[in-house]
Amino acid sequence: MNTGMVAEPYENPNKGHFVILTLTEIEKELPFHLNGVGVDYVQEPVNRPYGYPGFQWLQNASGQGLVRVGGQEFVLGGETGLLLYPGTPHTYRGLEGEWVVNWITFDGFHLASFLGKIGMEEPGPYICSAPEVIERHIRRAHALCSTEAPGHRLDASVTVYSLLIDLFKYARHAPTEDEGVRGSSRLSPAFALIAEAYHRPIPIGELAEAAGVSVQHFCRLFRRETGVRPMEYINRYRVRHAKRMLVLFPDMPISRIAGDSGFESESYFSRVFRSVTGMSAGEYRAITVGAEQEL
Numbered sequence: 001m002n003t004g005m006v007a008e009p010y011e012n013p014n015k016g017h018f019v020i021l022t023l024t025e026i027e028k029e030l031p032f033h034l035n036g037v038g039v040d041y042v043q044e045p046v047n048r049p050y051g052y053p054g055f056q057w058l059q060n061a062s063g064q065g066l067v068r069v070g071g072q073e074f075v076l077g078g079e080t081g082l083l084l085y086p087g088t089p090h091t092y093r094g095l096e097g098e099w100v101v102n103w104i105t106f107d108g109f110h111l112a113s114f115l116g117k118i119g120m121e122e123p124g125p126y127i128c129s130a131p132e133v134i135e136r137h138i139r140r141a142h143a144l145c146s147t148e149a150p151g152h153r154l155d156a157s158v159t160v161y162s163l164l165i166d167l168f169k170y171a172r173h174a175p176t177e178d179e180g181v182r183g184s185s186r187l188s189p190a191f192a193l194i195a196e197a198y199h200r201p202i203p204i205g206e207l208a209e210a211a212g213v214s215v216q217h218f219c220r221l222f223r224r225e226t227g228v229r230p231m232e233y234i235n236r237y238r239v240r241h242a243k244r245m246l247v248l249f250p251d252m253p254i255s256r257i258a259g260d261s262g263f264e265s266e267s268y269f270s271r272v273f274r275s276v277t278g279m280s281a282g283e284y285r286a287i288t289v290g291a292e293q294e295l
Contacts, residue, residue: 017041018103019145032160035105037141040244043101045093054107055115056084057167058092059134062240063099063195064188067092069124077191078226078233079131080174081167085112085123096192100244102138106160118168125174126167127227131236132277133170135243137163187211187225190218198238199262204230238262239276242269246285254281 018038027033035054043058043065064077069090076082076092084090086107093099108114115121128134141159144152189210194202207230208218222230242261245252258269258281273281 017142019142021145027156030108030154030157032106032108032111032157032164034141034145034156034160035107037104037138037145039102039139039142040247041101041103043092043094043099045091047091049089051087051089052084052105054086054105055111056082056103056105057134057138057163058082058084058101058103059128059131059138061100061102061135061244062237063097064095064191065092065099065101066095067125072124074125074174075188075191076125079128079228079236081126081128081131081134081171083115083120083123083126088123090123095188097195100240102135104138104141104160104163106163108157108160114164118164119173120167120171122173126171127174128167128171129227130166130170133166134163137166186213187222190222190230194234194237198234198241199260201262201264202234234262235272236276239273242273242281243277243284246281250285254285257281 018036018041020036021027021034023033023035040061058076059081060076060078064075067074067076067082067090069082069084069088075095082092112121120126137159141156141163144156144159189212190207193207193210204219205215207222208215211218211221213221219230222233226233228236238261242257242263245257245260246254249257254269255266258266261269263269263272270280273284277284279287
């Protein structure tokens, strides 16, 4: 009798990688269990009038998505994620160009109560101050789906628990009131420009012009909306692109990835990559690609 997670993997470099799990009775008895996970996933339009059967966290990786949850519409971009409760009607789609996300679905006894205790009692958008930490948990969960090593069921449960604890540490509910929605709409042309032109220098004046405001007002609006300065956001966007390239093309030279991601030099890329992720690009590639290969 098979007592482990049964994984149904899907991998396509042009679409991303995801795994849907068929849970056994043992997984269902755990306090937290993993239902599925996707990494570097190019998100297609989704319309779920009756919601999704499990809890879901969708973390923005690059680009932007237009999301409607609970009668409210907002733009998901930058350092933001989306928490969905089971049965919550929702729709989402990419705005312009590719919208890439990392996602994870999970469930467990009293999970709604637990989320309430850590301040995540409402579905909707959350601003995440350390998206790289959340991404590591999602990638760890994806790697675990490919193994039948002893204890992998407990490891998957612990990974979900660790994810929730770090969401408690780093995520805060984002406003979806009219002011917040208007702010996101005003910045949408600037976000679209970054998504289109991240591979080249992007002057702040060009972003302000795209948004139709002065440079000074743009910087204030951008900081209020994203929590970071424009240059920091652009660099983080470039790092997210570089991380995806490091995983999808393990033999591509890091110097080329740095250039293709919009960094003026490999040394500057190295400094920014380490400041964002806490490790070098080579270390990130070795850990991420190596873990998937070993498992």
